[in-house]
Amino acid sequence: MIKHHPTTTILQRFVDGDLPVSVSIVVASHVEICLHCQQRSMQLTEQSAKALFQQASGQEILVQSSDLDDLDMTIDEISMMDSITSIDVTEDKMASETPLPKTVTEIEINGTRIALPRAMRSIGLKPWQGFGKISRARAVLDDGHLKMSLLHLAKGGGIPTHTHNGFEITLLLESSFHDDMGEYNAGDFIWLDGKHTHSPLTEQGCVCLTVSNDAIHFTQGGSQLLNPIGKFIY
Structure with missing residues (x-):
């Protein structure tokens, strides 16, 4: 069950076409699989259309x-x-x-095939790179300082406790993970920034679609030595 959704403000900007391309793709991917946000987006679209019509009809x-x-x-x-x-x-x-561009409907990760959201199917991916149980494939998308990636955590994999120098958007595409703030399942939309500190962990492995505008920053113990590779993960 999907428990985490974009805010109304984010959905409104999505409907208005007022989001960066990579952020819009993640929101569109969530809306595709979330009935609640599909209905909310339709309502916001209708409200925006009515407002524009009223504005136009009021001009002589x-x-x-x-x-x-x-x-x-x-x-x-x-x-x-x-x-x-x-x-x-x-x-x-x-x-x-x-x-x-070639349309790709699914990808294979460690022998498992994962369906891609429609918004991702015409976007290329760079080769997968791995570090321990973390693998990342960067999207071939020019969106300024924003970086969009597919992120795979293998079974039992996790990311040490960290915060964010900028913001990080995560859409969970497959399986589940949990952190200090709760448990997340396929379809959940999570937006974190420097106010949040967490340590994601997955028992079964998971695949996420992520967008970030800066590196993560490890905050505890020996993991702080990994800060130079923070940009690799996101």
């Missing part, structure tokens, strides 16, 4: 007859331009056409 538009004549001329000119340029555009498109 005065049209002069001469303006209509100019409009007719403009439409005729556009039609002529379309007929002239359509062939050129088609020829140019044929000359420069490139293959569409």
Whole structure:
């Protein structure tokens, strides 16, 4: 059962198209599998559409007859331009056409096949890299300082106690893990920042989709020696 969801503010920004690409992909992936957030997103979309319609209908538009004549001329000119340029555009498109990104519906990790959310299926992944029981495949996505990755923790794997120099969004795609704040299952959406300290651990292994804008920072014991590789994990 999904217990952790994006806030209403995040969903509203998602509906409005006002999120960075990588964050929008994670939210879209959660909405795809969460009936509660599907319904909430539909409500927010309807509310936004009504607000825009009311705003538009409240504006008076005065049209002069001469303006209509100019409009007719403009439409005729556009039609002529379309007929002239359509062939050129088609020829140019044929000359420069490139293959569409390959659609990948699932991936294999340690012999287990994992279905990918629709929002992830046209995004490439760099080769998997491993460190102990932690493996990461970075998404081929240019989103400024934000990094999106698939993260795999093997059975019995965990990440030592740490906090975050920036923020970290985690969408659990497969299985479960727990930390100091609770237990998380497939579909859970978790947004953490420097106010949170935790040590994730999974008994069965898990796969997550993550987005972060900075490295994690280990806070206890000998694990602090690992801080130079904090950027590897996220």
